[in-house]
Amino acid sequence: MEYQHKNLASGHWQELSFFEQMANVGSEIERTIKWKKKNNAEYSRMAFERALELLDLSLGDPKNKERLREIARVREISCDHFAGTNEYQSTDESWQKYFYAFNYAARVNR
Numbered sequence: 001m002e003y004q005h006k007n008l009a010s011g012h013w014q015e016l017s018f019f020e021q022m023a024n025v026g027s028e029i030e031r032t033i034k035w036k037k038k039n040n041a042e043y044s045r046m047a048f049e050r051a052l053e054l055l056d057l058s059l060g061d062p063k064n065k066e067r068l069r070e071i072a073r074v075r076e077i078s079c080d081h082f083a084g085t086n087e088y089q090s091t092d093e094s095w096q097k098y099f100y101a102f103n104y105a106a107r108v109n110r
Contacts, residue, residue: 008024008054008057013057013058014061014062014063017106017109018058018064018067019102019105019109020106021054021057021058021061021064022099022102022106023099023102023103023105023106024054025051025054025055025058025074025099026100026102026103027099028050028051029047029048029051029078029095029096029099030096030099031043031044031047031050032044032047032048032082033095033096034047036082036092044082048082048083051078052078052079055071055074055078056075059071059072074098078090078095
C-alpha cells in the first residue's frame, strides 16, 4: 500500500496521542470541506482519502483499542457524508465542531 503520510505510517503516528491523531484527521477533513466549497472535487477527494488513511492508522494503533468503535464510526459516517448518500444527515459544520474538540484537547494536553 502506498501511503500519502509516509512518515506517519512508518511509526510516527503511534507516537501521537489519540487527541493529536484525531486533530490531524480533522485537518484533512477541514481541507476536504474547503476544497468542496471551492468546487474543486479532485482536491477535496484527495484530502478525504488522506483523512481515511489517518483514520486507518488510528484503527491500527494498539493504544486506541478502547476507542476502536468511535474511530470506526467516524470513518463510516464520514464516508457516508463525503462520498455517499449522507444517510446520517451530517453537515460540514457538524464535522468541523466534532474535530474542533480534538484540536482543543490536543493543545491543552501538550
